[in-house]
Amino acid sequence: MKYIQITLVAFSALTWLIASPSMAHSNESSSHRTYPKDSGAETEPGKVVTQFHKAIKRGNKKKARYLLDDNVLIFEGGRVEKSADEYSNHHMLSDMKYASKLHTEVLEHKVTLVGDMAYSVSRTKSTGQSKGRFINKEGMESMVLLKKGGRWKISHIHWSN
């Protein structure tokens, strides 16, 4: 009987050990954006785009603000925000809250580099629940990025869905 108990405990522990990494991975993938191959996300400005989304998703206001040009112009849902400070003190917070609750899959993402500027166009699908509503939406994003002082910054964002 004692052997059976020991075997069961050992088996449970083994199962937990094996399952843990895959569970952790599964949680990670459901809480982060996934990118298709050859999306352009691997380029320098592409990394800025992915880091920005990661910062929004994780609620990292400092990082998200850092990746924006001071004079960034953001069009979102028929509204405009005309500086990084304006955005980070207003809509960024609700965007973070919203993004943290959704799983976002990047359906298309293309980054085009032209010297010290780049533009990024992407289409995403977000699913999940927010404010008691089930969300299943496609979103469109256009971004203009400029390299200033050796660093890529986001100068313009246009979001629509």
Next chain:
Amino acid sequence: MYKYITALLVLTLSFSIAAHDDKDHSNKDKKAIIKIISSIKYGWENGDSLPFRRNFLDFKGARYIEGGGQNVGLDSLVEDHVVPEKDALEYLKLNFSEIEIHFEGEDKSFAWAIADTRVKGKVNKNGHEFDKTGFQTFLFRKINGAWNVVHTHSSSRNKK
């Protein structure tokens, strides 16, 4: 002493000529882009594909985003959207205002323009009239001396 003064004058003059050239160049480019934006307005309002065929760069991967949906490639934009709207709508009025144009790159061969938009129209099928305000983003590249639209994104909501 005279040598230094002459050298300084020549230097100042050459800088001002260069700045003048840059300004002329920038004005010329600005006018060219405004002209394209005006022709796009005409194209939408009249269901005319020509302004799009003439000014948009047709390339694999081109994306033109309209109100949350996207047109994949120039043919899709023109054939599925611009031309059919002529028959679907009794009228369409599109207005771009507050146009801002930014030139980028050492050779200023990339430009992005933003504008406020107002779009009004009437649907033939059900008589529904709409009046929306929103924003437009245009991306341009200068290729062989001519500006080409490489991406557009527009979004709007009902006017309050």
